[in-house]
Amino acid sequence: MQDSTSDSKMAKQEQNSKHLDEHRETEDMSEKTSPNKTLKSPQKSSKRLKTNPFKVALLDSTEYEGEIERNSKGQTLMDVVCEHLNLLEKDYFGLTFADTDSQKNWLDPSKEIKKQMRNSLWQFVFAVKFYPPDPSQLTEDITRYYLCLQLRDDILSGRLPCSFVTHALLGSYTIQAELGDYDQDDHGSDYVSDFRFAPNQTRELEERVMELHRSYKGMTPAEAEINFLENAKKLSMYGVDLHHAKDSEGIEIMLGVCANGLLIYRDRLRINRFAWPKILKISYKRSNFYIKIRPGEYEQFESTIGFKLSNHRAAKKLWKVCIEHHTFFRLVSPEPPPKGFLVMGSKFRYSGRTQAQTRQASALIDRPAPRFERSTSKRYLLSRSLDGGLSEDIKDHLATQEYPGSLQALEDLATQVDLRLMERERQREIRPTRTTRSWAPILHSPDPIKPFIVEVDASSTGAGAILSQRSSDGKVHLCAFFSKSLSAAERNYDVGECELLAVKLALEEWRHWLEGAKEPFTTWNQESDALSRLEEDEPSHTPMEKDFILPEKVRLAMTRLE
Structure with a gap:
């Protein structure tokens, strides 16, 4: 009996120990699967993406606002804006922003936005970057x-x-x-x-x-x-991106980048042009910008022309604009950026589609013509009465509303607009023949039988001339005109010599009309003292005047322009 009772006690103890072990195992499993412990579900471990608000000024004077992931690249924002505008041919456009120096910069689509923006506000302007030639x-x-x-x-x-x-x-x-x-x-x-x-x-x-x-x-x-x-598209400054610079002599000029090449302007006149096929290499070093020119027909060696910009960033900006325009308009596809660690120079390359690729993609557009509302253009948005003041309906509305100072503020604004209208009327009175002169036939064909009139003028920087004739109706009609910038040596001439140079240039320009003409032509100038000695057979001519001796077949009657 004692053995049986002891056996039964031992069996109960084993069962109790098993229950305890199972309870401990369940507790351990519950601890491992408990959400309050260190292990978390995959959904709770993912981080929320950070966004940044942006504002884009559109071409119709409206603004588009939204939010975009902070790590997004410029192309992502460009796609969002073009989708908002329902624009598919988007390669001609771009986004600009102002840096800390208030200088306009194009947003690079291949780089993150946060690495290009130095200020905290993401404000952009949607604009045309590449003006299509056709x-x-x-x-x-x-x-x-x-x-x-x-x-x-x-x-x-x-x-x-x-x-x-x-x-x-x-x-x-x-x-x-x-x-x-x-x-x-x-x-x-x-x-x-x-x-x-x-x-x-x-x-x-x-x-x-x-x-x-x-x-x-x-x-x-x-x-x-x-x-x-x-x-x-026929205007001379169509699609020209201008940059301030100085030439080798320290003279202020403007460098213009366009679809055809690089243009040089001085005093708002184009003095030189370098087409893309003529340029072999474009580079910059510090604040200097260089272009290497292909030798001409009678030249043996290549030449390099340098320009001075305000700082290093301005030189790099001009260099990038040149690279982008050359790639977009001249190449079939963009060049890939160089790879490797031992790469000399910048790795920047234009990463978008070229004009050739854009035209191919545009030919594949298969959608109905998008319907859009044309916005009103910029106007003088101020309701006015016939006498130039505020209209009575606006006055009555403001008088019944509690807008302190609004009526006076608008009256002051109306006064300013009145002054502008008065100035416009004054210009109309002092220039009554402007429309008539502008829309009359501009150039007449020269008649070799009738006498010519050559009007010349010169300054310290340039010379110009006008060729005209008096017709049977007694009116003087314009036949041709030209202008030329003076070289560095020619700018050392005095006033009389500059006038002589203008006459010389006019004779060279219209020699086929003036030389051998039946009637002597008349020259109008302001410095006729030196010019009057050209017809005198004197040995006292200055070296400058000896170069300007008139040909025997050229006869002129000089008139001093007072």
Whole structure:
């Protein structure tokens, strides 16, 4: 009996020990799977992505705001903006931002945004980066529309200078694109005074714009924009990106980068041009910018021309702009960046699509023409009465509202606008013949039987001349004109010698008309003392005057221009 009882006690003890072991195992498993311990689920271990707000000023004067991942590259933001604009031909456009020195910089699409922005605010401007030489090759109307908006802004800001005739023509196409055909009942007699299409807009210009606009019948907005672009692309500063620099002599110049090459400007005149095929190499070192030129037909060696920029960053910026324009317009595909650790120079290469690739991609666009609303162009947005003051409805509205100071502030603004309108009227009165002179036939074919008139003038930097004739109606008509910048040696001439140089250049320019003419031609100049001695057979000519001796077949009658 004792053995049986002891056996039963031992069996119970073994069962209790098993239960304890199982309970401990379950507790251990519960501790391992408990969410309050160190081990966490994969969902809770992932970090939330950091975003950064951005603001983009668009070409229609609106702003697009949003948020983007902080580690995003420039191309990601560009894609977001173009998707918002419903723009597929986006390679011609880009985003600009202002650095700490308030200088405009293009956002590099291949780099992270946070590495390019030195300030905390992500503010950008959507703009045209590569101006297409032939806008008619753009596939969609919406692309041409945004290009028109950019060109209108370039004209208003003065970056794209225009003549009176071109201002009127482009302004008329702008009015046609926004208002459609002219309607006397809807538009009235003076309907363009609120529009802004020129930096110094005058009443004469507005009248010419209305005259041209009334002649357009049945022209759609898309056709008006095509005509706008066809005339704008012919302007000399179309698509030129200007950079301040100095030449080897320390003279202030401007370097312009465009689709065709590198342009040199001095005193707003183009003095040289280097096409892309003529340039062998572009480089920079510190604040100096260099171009290596291919030897000419009668040259044996290559030549290098250097320019001085304000600082190292300005030189690098110009170099990058040149690389991007050359790659986009001249190459079929972009060059890959150099690889390896022992690479001399910068690794920067243009990473986007070239114009050739863009045209191929545009040819594959297969979607209905996108419908978009054309925004109103920049205007003088101030409701005015006929006498130039605030309209009575605005006055009544402000008087019934609790807007302290609003009425007085707007009255002051109206006074400022009145002064601007008075100035425009003054310009109209002192220049009554501007429209007539601008729109009359400009150049007449020279008649070898009639006498010529050569008007010359010169300054310390340049010389110019005009060739004209008096017709049977008694009016003097322009036949030809030219101008030339003086070289460094020629700038050392005194006033009389500069006038002689202008006469010499005019004779060389129009020798085929003036030499052997039946009637003597008349020269108009301001320094005729030295010029009058040219016909005298005296040995007292200065070395400069001896170079300007007139040919025997050239006969002239000199007139001093007082």
